[in-house]
Amino acid sequence: MTEFNYQLNPVQVDPSGHYDFQNVFDFPDFIEMRPVLREAVRQVAKEGVKEPTLPVQVERMATALEEQLERCTRKYERQAGYYPNQKKEKNELSRLFTHVLQAVSARDEIDQDIEDLVYAVNQTRLSIIGLPLLEGEGPLYSPDQDQELLPGTFYYLVALELVRPYLKDPKGGMVPENVTKKGRDLVLHLTTYAYRDWDSYLTHQYDEKHAIENQKGLTNVEYYDRLEENERHYADHAYADVLADLFGDLEQMLVPTYCDHLAIMGTNLEQVFQKAPLVRLQFTQKVRERFLVDDQGEEHVMDQPLQSIHQKYEFYRTNFS
Structure with a gap:
């Protein structure tokens, strides 16, 4: 069996006090x-x-x-x-x-x-x-604690941009009491996407699709209806590609000119944008482009995938039923 040196490359605090945590x-x-x-x-x-x-x-x-x-x-x-x-x-x-x-x-x-x-x-x-000791008191893990978007991080800033049309007071913050029901749902979805294991998600889809394909007694129409329902349910996988592409855009804008690396869940982009205000504007524009934001500020990522799914199964129902 291969032997590994588990003490290789311990993490150090650099002269500026930065702790290069590797995750x-x-x-x-x-x-x-x-x-x-x-x-x-x-x-x-x-x-x-x-x-x-x-x-x-x-x-x-x-x-x-x-x-x-x-x-x-x-x-x-x-x-x-x-x-x-x-x-x-x-x-x-x-x-x-x-x-x-x-x-x-x-x-x-x-x-x-x-x-x-x-x-x-x-x-x-x-x-x-090697984590250094801090002064004060910090939160302990609880499995029942709601997942949340961390202020200043990638997903938070994406949500901040997309939630704008749903703010009751446009000058107010992204807090529940200032966001409409539709806006709160949008933030909840983005939070889900931030923590979702997309590979496992698609595995569930394939398992459900396989079960439908092997279910006996379905008419052709019922069969295609259920397959369409399955694809529509998991169609929000489109957001995985959009978010990955957007994060790639951001990396190209910031690394290595303004920072050494970006952690999608950990880097406080607000601090980075203070050194690069023009990049903040470019990032905002990229959010709008990637999420197909219209003139009213609403995103339309799902429009085309859902339309394509419906057209495909309408064709099947019309020609193979």
């Missing part, structure tokens, strides 16, 4: 890494169960553990340190990453992709271990 969830190839990481988390969850447990229960535990892993990691990345009341939680998080690291590196076959994941997980583990 596996923001590594460039994380989409490819996620299935292996998820398998390792599932193994850790399974090993943590002492009594016989149904597979579905283990799966739920693994999902909850993976969510905790990511949300806690992003919290400490944002804080760039830990508060005294968070010491136990921080230590448990580093131990969890150690267990995940051991599960990944214990695989029989270690190729370059696995080595990259081992490096990314270990750098995250070392980042957590």
